[in-house]
Amino acid sequence: MHLVVCAKQIPDPETPASAFRIDAATNRVVPAPGLPLVLSQFDGIAAEAALRIKEGGTGHKITVISLGEEQAAAAIKQVLAMGADEGVLLRDAAFEDGDSHTTATALAAAIRKLGDVDVVCCGRQAADWDMGQVGLILAELLDWPVAPLAQSVEAVAGGVRVRRGVGDGFETIETSTPAVVTVSNELGTPRYPRLPQIMAAAKKPIVTWGATDLGLDPAKLGAAGRRLVLERLALPTKGGNVRLIEGDTPAEQAAALVAQLRADRVL
Amino acid sequence: MPRNVLVVGELNDGAPSATTRELLGAACGIAASGEVGVVLLGAGASAAAPACAGATRAYTSDDAEYDAFRGDQWLRAIVAALDLGDADLVLIAQSTAGRELGPRLAQRRGTAVAMDCTQVVDDGGTWRATRPAYGGNAIATYTFATRPAIATVRPKSFAAVEGDGPATITALPGAGESRTRIVSREPAAAEGLRLEDARVVVSGGRGLGAADGFALLQQLVDTIGRDRAVLGASRAAVDLGWCAQSMQVGLTGRVVAPDLYIAVGISGASQHMSGCSGARTIIAINRDADASIMDFARYGVIGDYKQIVPELIAALRGG
Structure with missing residues (x-):
């Protein structure tokens, strides 16, 4: 089985809010000094899902x-x-x-160019914009079935089996392959590569493709092709008027809090 | 100027879901004298249509095949409803179904969707959708280069309206084939109050230190009353395996807007606050007075929750 993992590099979402800056002129996030860009967490989990499939059988390959x-x-x-x-x-x-849409267009063309792909694993959303769209649009562009928000993914004969959360419960679904799966955080923590694996990865091939390699019209890509236009990116307003409940002991703090909540008629 | 808005509804126990009613409220505010359509799919859909206050027109299919949501079947029905009407805007809940439908519908109609919006306005013909980004660290406003504009809407962002249901009900085709086969479904044990319905939510995070911290929080819930209080959790606590995923409040979990939200050992990451910032009063119980949760909380109690929560229980019982 040929698996594809779609991976996005983003500003570290663990950046403390105090270090989070926006350039109002360009509507872009200013990366915090000294904090490297990171692999979007959900994409690391998508990679983990693909690796578990690869290890569960033989002859599997991941791009x-x-x-x-x-x-x-x-x-x-x-x-x-x-x-x-x-x-x-x-x-x-x-x-x-x-x-x-334009990102999914480029990814779909790359997946077609690879030619023999069976399963595409995407993170449920990128941890920067939190849209959760690319995997689903990709499935539409390829006209493949999609299994969103997977908490586990298994290869089965001719398809994939996915367990996912729905409303207040869970369901297990199957689709035929080729298919797109979007992977949620409940799948588990992505593995942490060790030094020998990092060294070995340096020797693995990475090819670079542009619009021409993919046979795509630049007028339908990037800023020229976008349908959703970011008009403004701003910092949210916060309350910032917390009142700390005083007291010399936990019992005094608790009593003061309960008195306050009763005065507010919250309890 | 009148606008036509189509709401993709969801049924909950044979009635329009709470979020569906909120979307209809939003649509009424936007449509002016335009049409407000609602799509309802599944057993009992046409019987539930009159309860869609604010809608002028319903598109329904009572085919029970629609009950277990499968994206391809629902998409065909929504596309059929769009072909029958002339929508300027489509509103969908940011639910499990809506997260899938929004991007797929946008692609099928050659247009775009803004996900998880908290505001959608018609500014003289320009649709503007506002939504949190960067886990809530930023607020992004989008316009649409294509029509119809589509937005998925965060639950509890709009108020429902009272009034008449749709005057016209149009039948949609049955579900037909799906490329997704449902192997099994496990409804979660439906015990007690749903998180979204609770007036008080007591949530625990990484700062609890261990899974058994939730047992103490459960005692606090029991003291407040199981009829109005329920346990929640941060994603960190879920990822550590301390509690069920169904308890998760936040961007990738549930959205709650209770009267009182008690956050215990929760640092206040933006993605968590995305799920509870609609609470009327937030109390933070935390060791760290500088934790970001204090930017959102009305009251902060600084100290060890293992000492404070038992005293809180005693104080509540005493009064």
Whole structure:
């Protein structure tokens, strides 16, 4: 089975809110000094899902694809170090400042070019914009079935089996392959590559494809092709008027809190 | 100017879900004198349509095949409803179904969707959708280059309206084939109050230190009353395996807006606050007075929850 993992490099979402900056002129996040870009957490979990399938059988191969600038190769290398086999970097000025649709368009063309892909694993959403669209649009563009929000993924004869949360419960579903799966955090923590694996990953191949390699019209990509236009990015307003409940002992604090809540008629 | 808005409804025990009614409220505010359509799919859909206050028109199919949500079947029905009407805007809940339907519908109609919106406005013909991004660290506003505009809407962002249901009900085709086969379904043990319905939510996070911290929080819930209080959790606590995923409040979990939210050992990561910032009063019980939760809380209690929560239980019982 040929598995593809879609991986995005993003500003570290663990950046403390106090260090979070926005450039109002460009509507872009200013990366916090000294904090490197990271692999979006949900994409690491998607890689983990693909690796579990690879280890559960023989003859499976994993290709990791990232769309981004040159530095996105670091995200590809991380997934290669986890155990993927080959990398594809989609890099072209024409891809820049697109939306979920233009990103999925480039990814779909790359997956078609790979030719023999059975399962695409995407994170349920990127941990920067939190849209959760690319995997689903990709499935539409490829006209493949999609199993969203997977908490576990298994290969079965001719298809994939996915367990996922729905409303107040769970369901197990199957689709035929080729298929797209979007993976949720409940699947588990992605493995942490060790030094020998990081060294070995340096030797794994990464090819770079641009719009021409994919046979795509630049007018339909990036800023030129976007359908959803970011007009403004701003910092939220916060309350910031917390009142600390005083007291010399936990009992005094508790009594003061209960008195306050009763005065407020909250309890 | 009148706008036509189509709401993709969801049924809950044979009635329009709470979020569906909120979407209809939002649609009424936006549509002016335009049409407000609602799509309802599954057994009992046409019987539930009159309860869709605010809708002028319903598109329904009573085919029970729609009951267990499968995206491809629902998409065909929604596309059929769009072909019958002329929507300027489609509103979908940010639910398990809506997270799948929004992007797929946008692609099928050659347009775009803004996900998890807290505000959608018609600014003289320009649709503007506002939503949190970067886990809530930023607020993003989008416009649409294509029509119809589609938005999935965060639960509890709009108020439902009272009034008449749809005057016209149009039948949609049955579900037909699906490429997804449901192997099994496990409804979660439906015990007690749902998180979304509770007036008080007591949530625990990484700062509890261990799974057994939730047993103490459960005692606090029991003291407040199981008829109005329920346990919640942060994603960190779920990822550590301390509690069920169904308890998770936040961006990738549930959205609650109770009268009182008691956050115990929760640092206040933006993605968690996305799920509870609608609470009327937030209390933070935390060792760290500088934790970000204090930016959101009305009251902070600084100290060891293992000492404070038992005293809180005693104080509540004493009064």
